[in-house]
Amino acid sequence: MATGRTHRPATRSRGIPEATVARLPLYLRALTALSERSVPTVSSEELAAAAGVNSAKLRKDFSYLGSYGTRGVGYDVEYLVYQISRELGLTQDWPIVMVGIGNLGAALANYGGFASRGFRVAALIDADPAMTGKSVAGMAVQHADDLEKIIDENGVSIGVIATPAGAAQQVCDRLVAAGVTSILNFAPTVLSVPDGVDVRKVDLSIELQILAFHEQRKAGESPVDEAEGAVGVEGPAAKVTKPAAAKNNADRKGPDGDVPAVMPA
Amino acid sequence: MATGRTHRPATRSRGIPEATVARLPLYLRALTALSERSVPTVSSEELAAAAGVNSAKLRKDFSYLGSYGTRGVGYDVEYLVYQISRELGLTQDWPIVMVGIGNLGAALANYGGFASRGFRVAALIDADPAMTGKSVAGMAVQHADDLEKIIDENGVSIGVIATPAGAAQQVCDRLVAAGVTSILNFAPTVLSVPDGVDVRKVDLSIELQILAFHEQRKAGESPVDEAEGAVGVEGPAAKVTKPAAAKNNADRKGPDGDVPAVMPA
DNA sequence: CCATCTTTGTGCACGCGTTCACAAAGACAT
């Protein structure tokens, strides 16, 4: 999963495990699809397959919400859609502000998935005066000076940060000071927030790096090297460009200057 | 098999826990920042603070890589940058293809974080003939027909999917068939892939829904504390738009059609 | 009403990840 949770002290909200909460949107999506096809009921097995999880896990997840299934039959699709929506708070209207209307911010503003589930983009905000008034996703971009006023007037409690990394903490501080208590951060920075404020992080570059790690492992599985069962699933490895030089400095301590091409964020 | 897994079961590649791998990019970013400021060494405490994690966790994470610290002093910044980069496979060049150059795809193509860490966008691909040849992020968009050829010629093993949900699985299948073994999926769908292929998912709407859940809890904390009554906790909630009708169907089973406004992805 | 069949809900065990707390290791001063 592509999330990066930033410190949640095992909130264990009303007994619903965090891991379960993270899967509820997944179930909801699968159920919504079934609902559109007018499927009346679904078994845990079928729904689990659609959501890409284990059926036992799904049943346990639902058990935290209550006993909404019927043994021998399955779950009522419409009813479950409603229950999960309510549990996630999607029966409310959530006004959000989006700060930083660059390439990414504009793409997010145009993203249908936001508006479609009870989330309403209350305002697009950018610090660049040249952006002010420009129309993005059918909405006029407003200047960052008005951030506090916008949040207050619209009762916004969720903010999306899509600014450059350098501006993110500052924007975050202003959002929090203005009353925002949940932040979705796309900027590649670790945000500091006071207790009671939730931050979720989406970092594109980190996801790629994690993939690269596994990719490297798949490609260059060492010959003997305590390989568990199956050694390197495959041995294509024709794609290795750089030989990943110098394993021999494994015990060197001092920096020797041959730092590889790793760059700032 | 072939369920769209997002999590690695127990890959435990070479003894490095998945959770640790997911944090390495975080450490790397913090270290890179220190490196730019020419900071020679850093203690686990300082670095942990910069990365937003616990110092004990950081030390344990590093211990999986080896003993790269010096007791009483800390870690050599440059050396650690190199070690982590190597471990993550960032000392290699990773050509990637990006499929689906809509709003989001274009934004991703422009995102600097990709190119800056050993990832090279080998091609932008879109199924829309009208897009073919258009320049995005200084690169000509190529038609999906050439997908296999592009992957083969460039030795691409990592693909990014930013298509609409409906096209994602089909694109995924073609990517995998062409030899891609790692996929970063931005489409709101569960992808099915064969064993050996890694999929990571970034779902903007899911992240927001998780935030909404916590936000709802913060806002509507019930009076009598342990309101285990299973009845919806609906406290203050000045923002409630929809009355969340019919609480009385708590034991009703059949669908009654009053589905709330939850929409397709 | 009883038998059978399907599917849920969950007790339980296991493994991973996190955190604490401390001994060992090295730097540094004397």
Add this chain to the structure above:
DNA sequence: ATGTCTTTGTGAACGCGTGCACAAAGATGG
């Protein structure tokens, strides 16, 4: 050298999440 001080590296305990396996619940048919 020796002592002190700092910081790492890690053993051990704990808690959470996952998956198995099965009893209970309800549907369905005779």
